[in-house]
Amino acid sequence: MTERSSPSRASYREIDLYAPDRAPSRIDLSDNTNRWGVPPAAQRVLSNAATEQVTRYPDLYASALKRAIAERTGVPLRRIVTGCGSDDVLDSAIRALAEPGETIAGIDPSFAMIPLFARMNGLRYQGVPIDERFDVDPAAFERANARLIYLCVPNNPTGTMLPRGTIDTIVDNARGRATVIIDEAYADFAPWNVLDLATTNDHVLVVRTLSKAYGLAGLRVGYAVGAAALVGEVEKSRGPYKVNALAEAAAAAALAEDGDWVREHIRLALDNRDRLSDALRERGLDPLPSASNFVLVPIAGAARISTAMRERGVAVRPFASLPAITPALRVANGDALRISVGPWNELAAMLTTFDSARDACA
Ligand SMILES: *Cc1c(COP(=O)(O)O)cnc(C)c1O
Numbered sequence: 001m002t003e004r005s006s007p008s009r010a011s012y013r014e015i016d017l018y019a020p021d022r023a024p025s026r027i028d029l030s031d032n033t034n035r036w037g038v039p040p041a042a043q044r045v046l047s048n049a050a051t052e053q054v055t056r057y058p059d060l061y062a063s064a065l066k067r068a069i070a071e072r073t074g075v076p077l078r079r080i081v082t083g084c085g086s087d088d089v090l091d092s093a094i095r096a097l098a099e100p101g102e103t104i105a106g107i108d109p110s111f112a113m114i115p116l117f118a119r120m121n122g123l124r125y126q127g128v129p130i131d132e133r134f135d136v137d138p139a140a141f142e143r144a145n146a147r148l149i150y151l152c153v154p155n156n157p158t159g160t161m162l163p164r165g166t167i168d169t170i171v172d173n174a175r176g177r178a179t180v181i182i183d184e185a186y187a188d189f190a191p192w193n194v195l196d197l198a199t200t201n202d203h204v205l206v207v208r209t210l211s212k213a214y215g216l217a218g219l220r221v222g223y224a225v226g227a228a229a230l231v232g233e234v235e236k237s238r239g240p241y242k243v244n245a246l247a248e249a250a251a252a253a254a255l256a257e258d259g260d261w262v263r264e265h266i267r268l269a270l271d272n273r274d275r276l277s278d279a280l281r282e283r284g285l286d287p288l289p290s291a292s293n294f295v296l297v298p299i300a301g302a303a304r305i306s307t308a309m310r311e312r313g314v315a316v317r318p319f320a321s322l323p324a325i326t327p328a329l330r331v332a333n334g335d336a337l338r339i340s341v342g343p344w345n346e347l348a349a350m351l352t353t354f355d356s357a358r359d360a361c362a
Contacts, residue, residue, distance in 0.1 A: 026313035034215030035342025039258035058245035068252035086222025096237035106150030159290030188213035286328035308357035
């Protein structure tokens with residue numbers, strides 16, 4: 001009998017738990033969720049939860065939710081797959097659409113979960129740098145010889161868009177070689193989206209979530225759109241019963257009935273984002289141009305400042321070692337704070353706390 005030094009899968013030992021500082025704060029602007037709350041139709045479903053929804057298993061593959069997504073987006077049902085948050089959809093897609101040992105190439109910096117999902121599924125992750133025009137070189141994706149390509153538009157944590165022309169070129173170059181996964185977690189806030197690419201190409205998967213503009217992060221609901229053959233494989237990899245019954249019912253209600261509420265709060269978020277960016281510029285800072293509901297502001301010592309802010313009851317998300325894609329990021333040695341946009345009273349309190357934390361760290 002062979003002796004085992006560890007009970008776990010060898011490739012998992014060096015993977016850390018995903019554990020950003022999530023201690024409760026009086027004002028939490030760290031995770032880009034909807035600070036205005038839950039939309040009314042979803043709230044009604046949750047308040048009226050029925051015994052049947054809890055004691056019975058949910059629908060295998062969330063068909064009522066798929067119908068609501070089809071209605072809202074105009075995409076046919078057979079092109080939709082859902083999941084327990086878009087994290088689940090992304091993880092399932094990476095598992096379904098590449099073999100262990102293959103490469104996923106993604107823009108850098110981007111969503112921290114992707115390199116983690118890559119390793120959990122035995123893939124190599126290769127970053128392709130965002131340049132000073134917030135663009136990437138499509139040829140770098142070709143050179144990576146990747147089975148999967150990950151783009152995030154608008155991108156987290158930069159908040160920036162890739163040019164549509166670049167996305168089109170990457171998609172065209174990948175045809176017959178790689179599947180392009182485009183994460184649109186923040187598309188609701190953006191001036192344009194690329195959902196059309198998922199309905200006109202067989203190798204493009206557009207992934208979305210109800211965690212941000214729709215205010216349902218705690219329910220964990222996400223979905224993807226792509227060719228029927230593609231989403232079918234993702235659905236197998238995802239497995240049955242992943243969207244719980246209450247989440248499915250609330251999300252379907254939100255998609256069907258809460259459009260006005262969502263639009264109104266997107267408008268407020270964009271107004272407050274611009275006001276926040278102005279307030280940061282008045283402080284001599286140079287936030288990146290955001291197409292989303294958060295702002296990335298380069299500042300040296302971001303980790304220490306964010307700790308001092310947390311001690312004062314306000315949570316924002318610190319980043320370190322970001323590539324120097326703007327002069328301000330270079331000056332800050334890659335340190336930055338990502339601040340979610342919420343109601344102005346929260347942002348005003350955040351700014352006061354930021355000022356005192358910055359003074360304390362000076
Ligand atoms: C928040 C976020 C998600 C959404 O995650 P859920 O699992 O749907 O809550 C996906 N991608 C990016 C880039 C995000 O920032």
